[in-house]
Amino acid sequence: MNIEKDFTERGLDRIIEMAWEDRTPFEAIEFQFNVTEDEVIKIMQREMKACSFRMWRARVQGRKTKHAKLSPDDVKTFKSSRQKNISQNKISKR
Numbered sequence: 001m002n003i004e005k006d007f008t009e010r011g012l013d014r015i016i017e018m019a020w021e022d023r024t025p026f027e028a029i030e031f032q033f034n035v036t037e038d039e040v041i042k043i044m045q046r047e048m049k050a051c052s053f054r055m056w057r058a059r060v061q062g063r064k065t066k067h068a069k070l071s072p073d074d075v076k077t078f079k080s081s082r083q084k085n086i087s088q089n090k091i092s093k094r
Contacts, residue, residue, distance in 0.1 A: 005035070012047070019044055020056065023065045 007015070015033055018024045019040050026037040035043070045053050060066045 007033075012043070015040065015043060016047060019060075022059075022063065025066055 011033065015029060015035060018029050018032075019026075026040060029035055029040055030037070041057070044056060048056065
């Protein structure tokens with residue numbers, strides 16, 4: 001598995017941020033950055049301190065909201081009314 005993709009520092013920060021968010025499923029990260037769940041785990045392990053990585057893994061492992069297939073249909077992710085529309089990781093014009 002090759003996780004040495006060409007990410008900008010901002011892109012890498014966003015992947016980590018999305019992985020930390022409880023209601024952002026791995027499928028959303030894959031859609032925006034073309035990075036699988038296994039690759040996200042490897043990125044998190046590489047970029048975080050060992051104790052922080054273990055804490056994150058324990059929190060997201062098996063969490064229904066991190067896996068779209070396990071999430072109930074009535075659970076929708078939160079989106080602020082002030083948040084800009086995002087399409088293929090590009091901010092849409094208003």
